[in-house]
Amino acid sequence: MNDREVHKKTNRGDAHWLSGLLYCGKCGEKMSGDKACHDYICKTYKVNGKKNESGCQCFRVPNAEIEPILECYFEEVGHRLNVMVAADQNSSLVHALFTESWMKECELHYVYMKMTDFITANLAQGIHYIDDSEVIIDQDTMDVYGEITLEEIYNEAYASNAKMLQEKLAEKEAEFDRLFERYKSLKTEMARERADAEMGMIEVEIKKLKGQLEPLVEQYHEVLDESKRLAAAYESALETVKGNENRRKGEVVRQLIDKMICRFDDDSRELIDVEIIPKTGHPWSSQRNYGTT
Numbered sequence: 001m002n003d004r005e006v007h008k009k010t011n012r013g014d015a016h017w018l019s020g021l022l023y024c025g026k027c028g029e030k031m032s033g034d035k036a037c038h039d040y041i042c043k044t045y046k047v048n049g050k051k052n053e054s055g056c057q058c059f060r061v062p063n064a065e066i067e068p069i070l071e072c073y074f075e076e077v078g079h080r081l082n083v084m085v086a087a088d089q090n091s092s093l094v095h096a097l098f099t100e101s102w103m104k105e106c107e108l109h110y111v112y113m114k115m116t117d118f119i120t121a122n123l124a125q126g127i128h129y130i131d132d133s134e135v136i137i138d139q140d141t142m143d144v145y146g147e148i149t150l151e152e153i154y155n156e157a158y159a160s161n162a163k164m165l166q167e168k169l170a171e172k173e174a175e176f177d178r179l180f181e182r183y184k185s186l187k188t189e190m191a192r193e194r195a196d197a198e199m200g201m202i203e204v205e206i207k208k209l210k211g212q213l214e215p216l217v218e219q220y221h222e223v224l225d226e227s228k229r230l231a232a233a234y235e236s237a238l239e240t241v242k243g244n245e246n247r248r249k250g251e252v253v254r255q256l257i258d259k260m261i262c263r264f265d266d267d268s269r270e271l272i273d274v275e276i277i278p279k280t281g282h283p284w285s286s287q288r289n290y291g292t293t
């Protein structure tokens with residue numbers, strides 16, 4: 001390859017820095033960069049023209065249309081992650097978050113939920129004092145309020161209940177063993193069916209108790225650290241995408257995003273939605289979150 005060719009190749013790669021990431025929502029093929037401009041065109045249309053089986057039109061989109069959507073994505077999801085991580089400091093913040101519908105899209109939500117479930121199931125209704133802080137448990141609404149971390153409250157609930165749960169588990173396991181012994185000597189089909197159902201129910205209880213006894217703290221810190229890492233990565237990606245170093249933009253976006261599915265209106269051929277599939281986390285739709293119509 002001579003110098004001129006190298007130069008040409010670099011240039012082309014930079015101009016279409018979203019190459020390989022964009023997919024046509026109709027045929028599922030990649031959108032490929034158009035040599036003449038900064039647009040990306042549905043490959044099916046580009047190769048086959050109008051007569052293609054998937055019915056793709058000349059769907060095309062320029063960098064300039066995708067970039068603000070990417071900015072919006074990084075800004076919004078980065079912000080959400082930061083809010084989730086900040087709630088680590090105060091259980092009342094976690095409680096307030098449960099009303100946000102987007103929260104379900106964050107993995108931290110799942111762990112916060114599990115901790116809250118455990119706390120409300122194992123600490124009595126009413127006011128508790130943990131490390132001199134007032135903590136209110138409402139078992140009816142499954143709410144936990146307090147100016148200390150959810151982790152501290154969870155640890156308290158775990159410490160005061162683990163022994164009791166272990167005893168309960170041992171009891172259930174003994175009961176299961178007894179039934180199992182008896183099962184062997186059962187003569188009729190009906191008796192065995194009944195014993196089967198009984199053992200099935202105890203098995204469910206054993207599973208539930210084992211689940212409760214599994215400390216969540218380790219999993220919690222793993223997810224928390226990962227969320228912090230992602231929040232920082234999204235923040236820095238936002239800055240990069242706002243800049244104009246195309247090569248760098250391509251690298252950063254590829255680290256975080258798997259693919260972006262572009263959907264077009266069949267009649268107007270306008271871009272109506274970009275679905276972003278990140279490497280980690282939930283898919284995000286520009287139509288739902290950004291308002292491309």
Ligand SMILES: [Zn+2]
Pocket residue numbers: 024025026027028029042043044045054056059
């Ligand atoms: Zn297509």
